[in-house]
Amino acid sequence: SQQGEEDPQALSIQEGENATMNCSYKTSINNLQWYRQNSGRGLVHLILIRSNEREKHSGRLRVTLDTSKKSSSLLITASRAADTASYFCATDSNAGGTSYGKLTFGQGTILTVHP
């Protein structure tokens, strides 16, 4: 798989349920960022988790990072119809010890929350 691959590719749930999306990557990273994109719109930053962190929370969002498995997960609790969007993980990797913010994005997970 390529750097920053999410699964599942598509997820369909009912309002109120939790949604879990996973991301795997191949190279070492400085940090991993999750973004949301509504159809045809810009990328909205959700959470940044650094390589020395294991878990972060922001409202209904919980992100975990397992650097030994090179994987991350995004959990959205108590989902709402308005959470319907594509979700991307993006890795920021070291480049000669200096990161220039060159993010590598995955293909994304399309989340549909039915009211």
Add this chain to the structure above:
Amino acid sequence: EPEVTQTPSHQVTQMGQEVILRCVPISNHLYFYWYRQILGQKVEFLVSFYNNEISEKSEIFDDQFSVERPDGSNFTLKIRSTKLEDSAMYFCASRAGGAGNTIYFGEGSWLTVV
């Protein structure tokens, strides 16, 4: 909340024409980026810019592309002679400084080359 703004939101251009996409990054940010997303595909890195010069560029960013920060607020992407395959959403992004800081993206500019 401060945001990255981009213009135009959508541009249609003839193949071979020059296009300039404009961006106003978040003020006090030091690092600037352009990314693109071809319809249905991944978001791809094009170029990063710091201290008035290109820090890194991808294979996509060939001689047809250039970036400029003409003043203290604008950051532009120029495509000299557009091709059909340049049709994509182009995102500008900026970051405050240092590795490990959030990268904020604009709403994007849809470029359609016909």
